[in-house]
Amino acid sequence: MQARLLLEDGTLFTGRGFGAEGGSVGEVVFNTGITGYQEVLSDPSYCGQIVTMTFPLIGNYGINRDDFESIRPYIHGFVVRRHEEVPSNWRAQYTLDHLLKEYGIVGISDIDTRMLTRILRQHGTMKGILTTGNERIEELQERLGATPLLRDQVARTSTKSVFSAPGEKERIVLIDYGAKSGILRELTKRGCDVVVVPQDATAEDIRKLHPDGIQLSNGPGDPKDVPHAVETVRELIGEFPLFGICLGHQLFALASGADTGKLKFGHRGGNHPVKELESGRCFITSQNHGYTVVEESIIGTDLEVTHINNNDKTIEGLKHKKYPAFSVQYHPEAAPGPYDNGYLFDRFIEMIRTHKRDNPVRSRQAELSETLRGELQYAQK
Numbered sequence: 001m002q003a004r005l006l007l008e009d010g011t012l013f014t015g016r017g018f019g020a021e022g023g024s025v026g027e028v029v030f031n032t033g034i035t036g037y038q039e040v041l042s043d044p045s046y047c048g049q050i051v052t053m054t055f056p057l058i059g060n061y062g063i064n065r066d067d068f069e070s071i072r073p074y075i076h077g078f079v080v081r082r083h084e085e086v087p088s089n090w091r092a093q094y095t096l097d098h099l100l101k102e103y104g105i106v107g108i109s110d111i112d113t114r115m116l117t118r119i120l121r122q123h124g125t126m127k128g129i130l131t132t133g134n135e136r137i138e139e140l141q142e143r144l145g146a147t148p149l150l151r152d153q154v155a156r157t158s159t160k161s162v163f164s165a166p167g168e169k170e171r172i173v174l175i176d177y178g179a180k181s182g183i184l185r186e187l188t189k190r191g192c193d194v195v196v197v198p199q200d201a202t203a204e205d206i207r208k209l210h211p212d213g214i215q216l217s218n219g220p221g222d223p224k225d226v227p228h229a230v231e232t233v234r235e236l237i238g239e240f241p242l243f244g245i246c247l248g249h250q251l252f253a254l255a256s257g258a259d260t261g262k263l264k265f266g267h268r269g270g271n272h273p274v275k276e277l278e279s280g281r282c283f284i285t286s287q288n289h290g291y292t293v294v295e296e297s298i299i300g301t302d303l304e305v306t307h308i309n310n311n312d313k314t315i316e317g318l319k320h321k322k323y324p325a326f327s328v329q330y331h332p333e334a335a336p337g338p339y340d341n342g343y344l345f346d347r348f349i350e351m352i353r354t355h356k357r358d359n360p361v362r363s364r365q366a367e368l369s370e371t372l373r374g375e376l377q378y379a380q381k
Contacts, residue, residue: 001132003108005050005079006140008127011119018083019100019107023131025147026050026076029290030117032269035061036336041075041099042068044157044178045246045288047220048150050077050130054117059084062092063099069180069335073103074157074220077130079116083109106130124264125290153220154178154229154247158199167193170352173211175201177219177229177247182333186345187215200228203235213241213352216248218331222291223250223260230254237325241355243348244327246289252327253318259297263314266290267329270337273310274330276317282310285330286337292329293318324355 003017007028030052031040037058040051058080078100087095100107108130120126129144150156157178165184169191174184177199187194195209199219206214214236223230233255236242244252250260267287274285293315298305307317307328319326326348332341 003106003130003132004140005077005108005111005116005128005130006137006144007119008144009119009123010141012137013108013111013116015108015111016083017106017108017132018085018097019078020104021132022104022106023129023133023135023143024050024076024106025127025129025144025149027125027149027290028052028079028116028120028128029125029266029268030054030113030120031288032271033336034270036270037096038063038067039069039336040288041073041078042070043180043288044070044074044153045180045218045220047074047153047157047178048076049220050079050128051075052079052113052116052120053081054113056081056113057084058082059096060087061089062087062095064091064093066091067335069182070157070178073099073105074153075105077128078105078107079111079113079130080107080109081111081113083107106132120265125266151221151225154199154226157220159196160198162195162197162201164196165194167191169193170212170349171195171210172213172215173197173206173209174215174217175199175206175229175232175248177217177226177251179217179219180331180333180335182331182335183215183217183245186333186342190345190349192349199226201232203232206232206236207239211240212356213243213348215348216242216244216251216327218246218248218288220247222262223247223254226251237320238323241348241352242323242325242327243344243351244325245333246329246331249318249327249329250289250291250293252325253293253297253303256303256318256320257297257301258303259294260291261294263290263292267309270334272330274307274316275310276307277305283340284338285316285341286334287330289329324351326351
C-alpha cells in the first residue's frame with residue numbers, strides 16, 4: 001500500500017503505508033527518542049500531530065497492554081524510516097500495525113526521515129497531510145490549505161467526569177488537560193489520594209474536594225487556547241500548594257502574569273539536558289512540547305526561573321516567590337525517558353506537608369464552638 005506525506009511548503013514524500021487506510025491533516029513534528037514509541041503514540045500531548053520518529057527502526061518490540069499513557073492514541077499520523085512488521089519481545093502482545101488500524105491512524109514508512117527532520121529543524125514544524133489515497137497533488141494541496149489545525153485538543157483529551165484513585169495520604173486534585181498515566185502513577189505510588197477532574201473544572205469545583213495540593217497536568221496545544229484554565233489556576237495560586245508539568249507549567253506562568261510563545265520545532269524526546277540553577281546540576285529529561293515561557297515576560301512578575309534548557313537556554317522550571325507553587329516544562333514521570341526527575345513529586349509532597357504545618361486548618365468543631373460562644377455572649381447582652 002502506497003502512502004504519501006505532503007508538507008505545506010510543497011515537499012512530497014512517497015513511501016509504504018501501514019496501519020489504517022485514509023488520510024489526515026496535522027502538524028508534522030519529530031521525536032528523537034530511541035525507544036518508547038508506544039508511550040509516544042499514546043501521549044495525549046501529541047493530539048492533532050503527525051509524529052516522525054528519528055530513530056530508524058520502529059515496531060521491533062511490538063505493543064503491550066502496560067505501557068500506554070492514555071486509553072487511546074490521539075495522533076493524526078505516524079512516520080518512520082523502517083516499520084518492523086514482526087516484533088520480537090517477550091512482552092509484545094500485538095503489533096504496531098494492529099494498533100494503528102484499531103484507531104484509524106495512518107502510518108508511512110520507507111521515507112527519508114532524516115531529510116524530513118532537517119526540513120522541520122530548518123523551517124520549523126509545519127502542517128502536512130498524510131494519505132494512502134490516489135488523489136492528485138493539487139487535490140491534496142487544496143485539502144491541506146482548507147483544513148485548519150486543531151485548537152480544541154485539551155477538550156478532546158481531558159476526562160469528561162471526575163474520578164479518583166484512593167490513597168491514605170495527601171489528597172491531590174489532578175487537573176486533567178490531557179494527562180499522561182505516568183503522573184497519576186507517580187502520585188499513587190507515594191500513597192496520595194488522587195482526584196482527577198476535567199480541564200474545565202472551576203476553582204470552586206476544586207475547593208469542594210478539599211485538596212491538600214493541586215497538580216496541573218501536561219496536555220496538547222497552545223496554552224492560550226484554554227483561557228478558562230488560566231483563570232482557574234490564577235484563583236488557586238496561593239490558596240493551595242501547586243505543581244505544574246509541561247502545559248501545566250505554561251498555564252502557571254500565564255496565570256502569574258508571564259507570557260508564552262511557540263518554539264521553532266519544539267522539544268520532543270528523552271535526552272534533553274536541563275540545568276537546575278540552584279545546584280548547578282544537569283538532569284537528562286523527557287520532553288514533549290511546542291511552546292515555551294518567554295524569558296523576558298518573567299520580569300515584573302512574582303516568578304523565579306529555577307531550570308533552563310542546556311541546548312537553547314529556554315526556561316524549563318519556575319517557582320513562585322511568595323506562594324508554595326512551582327512547575328517544570330519537562331516530564332518528571334518520564335514514560336518514555338529517564339526517571340531521574342521523579343524527586344520532583346517528593347518535593348511537591350514535602351511542600352504540601354510544610355504548608356499544612358505552617359497553616360493549620362481549624363476543625364469544623366472549633367468553628368462551631370466559637371460561633372455558639374459568640375451567639376451566647378450576644379444573647380446575654
